[in-house]
Amino acid sequence: MEIGIYGLGRMGANMVRRLLRSGEHRVVAGNRSPGPVDEAVGEGAEGAYSMQEMIEKLEPPRVVWSMVPAGDPTEKTLMGFAELAQEGDILIDGGNSYFRDSVRRAAALRERGLRFLDAGTSGGIWGLEVGYCLMVGGDRSAFEHVEPALRTLAPPDGYAYLGEAGAGHFAKMVHNGVEYAMLQAYAEGFEILKKSPYGYDLRALSSLWNHGSVVRSWLLELAERAFEKDADLESIRGYVEDSGEGRWTVLEAIEEDVPANAIAGALFARFASRQEDSFAMKVIAALRREFGGHAVKEAGPGGGG
Amino acid sequence: MEIGIYGLGRMGANMVRRLLRSGEHRVVAGNRSPGPVDEAVGEGAEGAYSMQEMIEKLEPPRVVWSMVPAGDPTEKTLMGFAELAQEGDILIDGGNSYFRDSVRRAAALRERGLRFLDAGTSGGIWGLEVGYCLMVGGDRSAFEHVEPALRTLAPPDGYAYLGEAGAGHFAKMVHNGVEYAMLQAYAEGFEILKKSPYGYDLRALSSLWNHGSVVRSWLLELAERAFEKDADLESIRGYVEDSGEGRWTVLEAIEEDVPANAIAGALFARFASRQEDSFAMKVIAALRREFGGHAVKEAGPGGGG
Amino acid sequence: MEIGIYGLGRMGANMVRRLLRSGEHRVVAGNRSPGPVDEAVGEGAEGAYSMQEMIEKLEPPRVVWSMVPAGDPTEKTLMGFAELAQEGDILIDGGNSYFRDSVRRAAALRERGLRFLDAGTSGGIWGLEVGYCLMVGGDRSAFEHVEPALRTLAPPDGYAYLGEAGAGHFAKMVHNGVEYAMLQAYAEGFEILKKSPYGYDLRALSSLWNHGSVVRSWLLELAERAFEKDADLESIRGYVEDSGEGRWTVLEAIEEDVPANAIAGALFARFASRQEDSFAMKVIAALRREFGGHAVKEAGPGGGG
């Protein structure tokens, strides 16, 4: 089929490649800056150096897949295409958008006669090779129209229609919340192993657990790779970003009255990992000095604070 | 090789079967009560209706693998065999023993000239078919001696020698701690999905996530099976036992000064799942009535209290 | 001074009383339904059976203090008075409003030439006797104008101007978040004491701790009272509501990247206290059956599920 991919960052560029490699699709690759477009053209895509050009190079009903960052960039991209598109065209948001934004955008686009899909996309840098897990919500007829592309992008059985607008990004949001907590689970386990007196080889142990144990998983296979590169992770600082979905999952848990200690705790552990010093713990140190005369550590360049 | 398996519960009986099916081993199957021994004999094992008989039916250096429950039964079994065994014999504890007990037992057996292995065993009811993940600590020469049996019991690459006595059970303990937290991660995610307005088919979503997503795992494959049997888990109560390893993992985290919020939280969630009513929450309800005049729910047969 | 109190629920009615008892103020008491107005009139207030009547009975610059529930009722009350008020009048929101609403309302009222104060109010049913702790944000000149009433409503040193609009309700929000976590702290402690083999008299122990120990507090004094009424809290179910501020505190912690495990955990414990059964724990029970063959409890009328 024919599809436009707009936003040629790491994810978008790889999706263009995967579509092209299948030999089954005509791909128009667009981006705000020209460099990535040139590159995609070099790999067999048709290039679009503007939204306008992408619209012109696609036949109605057009399919435009946005792979720009969530928030403002996605808002501008979708609303920009909405201005240029015509009735029946299909806009897909493959980014990590907040599902409430997707619900709102679907309604706004529907008023213009456009069809919208929110396609939660998992797979990271492995997607090019393995395929992307695609969780799709929105207009059912649009989903059916773009299935040939979904089939190429995903591994076998790796895409599905999950329901009305927002269902895709909601599922992706929870997926990432679960991912946060799974990472935390392994991470705590490895720290306990690391500090034990047994001197474990964590790469070997990860590998062992991946053969027949209850905790085997793809993430644990990646742990093998990580420990192979750096057995004690000495080169890496324990500093972890978060990108929105974990926070939204906790907000949603609160909205739904779901006790989500594991997911919230995993999010808070990331916050703590990025603090040079903790004001909360300063308060406790100060109070312990007040009631018990306990010594405090002085803040300073060597004190992390 | 020749091996005695003592303790023919679900795990032990399946291990006897897996060893027999390979056609490579002579297996003496023993148990305190005769029924399971008869059954094993019917499947090709030699039967031992007492510890004494098992010792008599094995050639020195004997290999006796205990698969009885942790705690008193394991203590009695190992110490019972220690009385009967002779220098150079090998005793293996494949149960979920506390690693500190294994350290102690290894020392006690070493004084008698016996060799001990602590073999943390994961795989559950799937081990018969898939093989058991075996995390082994203890006497290195004993490990080498029993490798032919380990190779049969485990899937390829599914067993390893991890270090001195206790290293096997310590690794299994942490494995289970990680398992608790992973289960909690998925569980919270599924509850958030379940209470969303999207009416997700959780079996289909589990299946989707297992094809290309970051959170794919064996446990998630089992989730597909569970939701296939009972889409809303209506037949199951949210009541979860725990069996020691999770508690020990938290104790060990405290011993090592490791912040283990995810694992401890998963353990506490199990405790809470088994409470008919929570005294802590009664206290809060009572205090809110005191300071704010907030209504309380009366305890009673219908009140869960 | 002269002040109108609109909303004569438990809190509002007591505030009218406290103002009247001082003998220093002329109080116009208003409410949507007439009963509470009649009652306040019986105690010395002037009655206002409508917003219009309240406006008519006050001299400009009028001071109207809203004590209706947060959310829609507060929105309607404040916007209703805004329609009737004239430039320079002062509207005060003493309810538990979300601070973001107060910021928005302050701006909307400012455009109409009205002055707004958000007055976080703590003290519960004890406020009548002890005084209310008043955390006030908003228009500084308005604060100064209403200080005579604040001085009467609060205990000595029990009111303060905290900053621009929202500062009062933000401080009250965090106050309640801290309150959730403090209650959880005591509650867990009492449950551990209760389940110990020592058979503690929790009323006596609360009283003891209130005399010289580090954890003495007003809440602990209330615990004495609660345990005096019902030593084992047998008549109370462990079911705890929450009313918004705890949730907002967690949202704000997430907004600010603050690890807030204690406050979030206290909120989640309330969610769990209200669940008849936990879907998350059903998932774990189901998965444990799948991998380990562990028995599950069947849901049913007696099973809480």
Added chain:
Amino acid sequence: MEIGIYGLGRMGANMVRRLLRSGEHRVVAGNRSPGPVDEAVGEGAEGAYSMQEMIEKLEPPRVVWSMVPAGDPTEKTLMGFAELAQEGDILIDGGNSYFRDSVRRAAALRERGLRFLDAGTSGGIWGLEVGYCLMVGGDRSAFEHVEPALRTLAPPDGYAYLGEAGAGHFAKMVHNGVEYAMLQAYAEGFEILKKSPYGYDLRALSSLWNHGSVVRSWLLELAERAFEKDADLESIRGYVEDSGEGRWTVLEAIEEDVPANAIAGALFARFASRQEDSFAMKVIAALRREFGGHAVKEAGPGGGG
């Protein structure tokens, strides 16, 4: 009455002072090193430069109160006095001993005909002035014998007999667990306030909350003092020790199947406060790089790790 205090650290020395100031007691003050004994003698105590001397200077039935650190020092002190004491003498452990040790010691001392009390002692450096909250377990007749001293040491209503041996230290243990979680509650709240856009004066806000609010407490009064000394706690590092009771409280919660998220979380926050870098968070950073290509921060002198 007549009493020996052995162990003249900050707590012990202050207890000697408080007893002396009452003018009601003859106090023998002992310590392993002579300096603190000289000081106590200068304030009116009789000095004991050895256990032997303390025993000699007291009339049977002797009362010896040990105020040395928990663990080995307490073991040596109590067992040392046990060698020297005679039937009917009373040994009191006022330190922060593990209640299981107190149970064991009570039994050992009982066999020698000695009476034992475990006296959990709260109050910190304020005890000298305010009095110590004394939670006492053990031999009832011994408790009655030493009541005159308890009455002097405690504030009014600030001591009580709580039950058999261990009941005092168990109550003190839980007291400290509650203290950990209360401190965490305030600490999180102050961090959220601190990072808000309102620029709160935390001393003023602590003071405000102490006048009529639900969260008023002695710890919050100490917060006023701490913020008065250093408004932003800039001179203090967020590094917090823990001294045993918090850990034991969590162990006991696990022993009793009590979900203790708040207390355990407060303990874990202290662990995290003392880590220069977190291995767990390194694992997560490494895994995120593996699956998503996310950048990691390099460890290094400036990187905290």
